[in-house]
Amino acid sequence: DQQVKQNSPSLSVQEGRISILNCDYTNSMFDYFLWYKKYPAEGPTFLISISSIKDKNEDGRFTVFLNKSAKHLSLHIVPSQPGDSAVYFCAASDKIKAAGNKLTFGGGTRVLVKP
């Protein structure tokens, strides 16, 4: 049972345009959501997070939107740059304290930014 899903395995976008990555979840106990970027042969790098009590968080070129009623979040990257080409993972942390904020990840979306 996949609790976090990224339904688009890949995305191609022109440099300077907006990249929109989507993520759906099923577990209403998730309280924080995170996006990670991963280059080949490296570990995931933390990008941005959002608490379940907010609907938007912005950090530079990256904005995450959360729609709790739809159990959906999205990451907007604008403007997209060639260095943004990577695999992006959506992740969620649940409220159960004993779980120590373990993360549940989606399957990833590969982004290619064309010059």
Next chain:
Amino acid sequence: DTGVSQDPRHKITKRGQNVTFRCDPISEHNRLYWYRQTLGQGPEFLTYFQNEAQLEKSRLLSNRFSAERPKGSFSTLEIQRTEQGDSAMYLCASSLAGGRGYEQYFGPGTRLTVT
């Protein structure tokens, strides 16, 4: 400022052999996590430590897997009697308990190939 480090970066072993991986977290982080990532999938939680205590283990962690964090600093993950299905990237992450503890910082991973 050193991030999370893992050793070795790559390990090739024959089926049935034992392997051990090491993770050194960010020095002030008291939580340490192990994840496993297979091709085309997101990372999957294996286990986590708060200081030296192992507080949760996933069902994915069979009895051939054991993890330790003896002094609350570095951690080791051992796989006994490896099987081909153990081939994966093993990722270590660390975080601070409380506050923004859901933000986990990952190491580069150890890629295990079982032949």
